[in-house]
Amino acid sequence: MDDDTKARLILSALTLAGEPAAGEGEDTYNERLANTVARVAALCAPRSPLANVVDDVLDPEAKRFVGTITKVVKEPSSTRGVVYMDCNPSDRHPDGKETARTDRTDNPNGLRVAHLAQSLLGHRVLFTVKLEVMPNGDKVRIIKHVQDLGMAS
Known part of the structure; x- marks a missing residue:
């Protein structure tokens, strides 16, 4: 150093x-x-829990988009928070209804993001997500941060 x-x-x-x-x-x-x-x-x-948060939020591979949080539920099989959101319609989601998951909630950062998302129900937020490959080979979006943009209108 x-x-x-x-x-x-x-x-x-x-x-x-x-x-x-x-x-x-x-x-x-x-x-x-x-x-x-x-x-x-x-x-x-390096690799401290807070350094990992910084790395995740600033990762150039991370995607950012805006949506309104409509529901957050705990996924029993993984302990992840599943965040339901209304976003702009897209080819993949013509109705604008999307989901993404937090990290596992037995991980402090996963729990932090799940609690933050739950506290922002009905709010427009800027999501920071990263694609991760699950053990079964599926790719899922993992929410690394949500930034409050205020109540949805």
Whole structure:
């Protein structure tokens, strides 16, 4: 890791840790600061859960489209959230009715997206999805993020 990246991590930790608390000695403050910088560094590490979120949302292969969430149900066979949406009609979906799945909800990111989608029922959202191949060979759209665009009109 280069020095600039290390400096940014340390400055982030300083921002999070804040100034020493009243009566907090220098050794205690430095220990708290070291714990904070270690936490920030771990969150930024390649393949950390948060780094995976960033990779998924910024993946150039990801597709983005707008739709209105009409229903979210848990798929018993996989624990994934199945999101039902109204989108613009297309050749594949002439009625504009589409579905996509979240990651498994026993995965923190899958659960996060499922809860977010559930909280946005009736809202227009910008979906970020990636195509994934299932063990049976089927390709399915996996929702990596939803961004609220407000209530549907």
